Amino acid sequence: MKARIHVFLKPGVLDPQGAAVAGALKTMGYSEVTEARQGKLIELELTGDDKAEAEARVREMCDKLLANPVIENFTVEIE
Amino acid sequence: MKSAVIVFPGSNCDRDAHDAIERVTGHAPAMVWHQESELPDGTEFVMVPGGFSYGDYLRCGAMASRSAIIPALRAHAERGAPILGVCNGFQVLTETGLLPGALMRNAGLTFICEKAPLTIENGNTQFTSAYGGQREVVFPIAHHDGNYFADAATLDRLEGEGQVVFRYANNPNGSARDIAGITNARGTIMGMMPHPERAVDADHGGTDGLGVFESLLGSA
Numbered sequence: 001m002k003a004r005i006h007v008f009l010k011p012g013v014l015d016p017q018g019a020a021v022a023g024a025l026k027t028m029g030y031s032e033v034t035e036a037r038q039g040k041l042i043e044l045e046l047t048g049d050d051k052a053e054a055e056a057r058v059r060e061m062c063d064k065l066l067a068n069p070v071i072e073n074f075t076v077e078i079e
Numbered sequence: 080m081k082s083a084v085i086v087f088p089g090s091n092c093d094r095d096a097h098d099a100i101e102r103v104t105g106h107a108p109a110m111v112w113h114q115e116s117e118l119p120d121g122t123e124f125v126m127v128p129g130g131f132s133y134g135d136y137l138r139c140g141a142m143a144s145r146s147a148i149i150p151a152l153r154a155h156a157e158r159g160a161p162i163l164g165v166c167n168g169f170q171v172l173t174e175t176g177l178l179p180g181a182l183m184r185n186a187g188l189t190f191i192c193e194k195a196p197l198t199i200e201n202g203n204t205q206f207t208s209a210y211g212g213q214r215e216v217v218f219p220i221a222h223h224d225g226n227y228f229a230d231a232a233t234l235d236r237l238e239g240e241g242q243v244v245f246r247y248a249n250n251p252n253g254s255a256r257d258i259a260g261i262t263n264a265r266g267t268i269m270g271m272m273p274h275p276e277r278a279v280d281a282d283h284g285g286t287d288g289l290g291v292f293e294s295l296l297g298s299a
Binding site for chain 1: 137138145180181184185186188228229253
């Protein structure tokens with residue numbers, strides 16, 4: 001199985017890298033861009049075939065290491 | 080005072096911490112590798128040094144804060160014994176949850192290496208008592224991720240309880256409310272981005288950092 005984890009900054013947390021990306025896109029002429037938020041995509045290869053158990057374990061990994069609950073939210077997809 | 084400095088792969092201020100502690104206490108600290116599971120018997124003070132543990136991968140301090148030595152650091156904290164985390168050490172202490180908030184990428188996105196004028200907001204902590212009435216100090220800063228963040232309620236609590244110890248005179252990195260250093264609620268753990276251990280010798284360009292270590296020595 002594969003787990004795909006998206007980690008992104010919580011709404012309201014300043015994202016200076018995202019702001020720089022949005023600024024660059026605007027400079028390039030993409031005036032429709034109003035905001036950019038930059039996050040992380042983490043993919044894990046997993047053994048086992050129980051998707052529900054895998055998701056529970058991956059969420060635990062996010063709580064313990066992969067995301068910082070002070071500043072970040074995350075989503076988990078198992079496939 | 081019996082001290083220890085924790086060393087992670089990528090720490091690079093561990094020797095500065097060692098020398099500052101030895102200069103002020105007269106005793107060299109134990110250098111404790113992160114894979115150890117215990118601090119030396121009788122350790123009274125622990126310093127978590129600056130650097131780039133694990134290459135700042137994932138988040139600054141994230142991997143270091145899950146090291147084998149961390150349960151021993153937590154036990155030391157629970158006993159109310161003092162801990163000082165500087166720069167990457169501050170990031171490690173927030174990642175462990177021993178201090179509130181998080182350190183994010185500098186608002187200007189650049190690595191900043193300069194002398195930072197600071198205001199001592201609380202001179203009654205065990206990390207600042209030796210400064211007496213002195214309010215202005217200058218410590219070096221050298222970081223890419225020193226932008227202190229916490230939610231508004233946490234910031235209000237920190238300010239209300241006197242846990243904001245150092246503030247930047249000229250905020251270099253976007254830190255909330257100009258915060259450069261904080262303590263935990265008990266006042267036993269301090270984290271700060273500026274480097275007191277790099278300002279303990281005239282050849283460093285200043286000795287303003289001595290007061291942090293002299294304060295600790297006086298309280299031991």
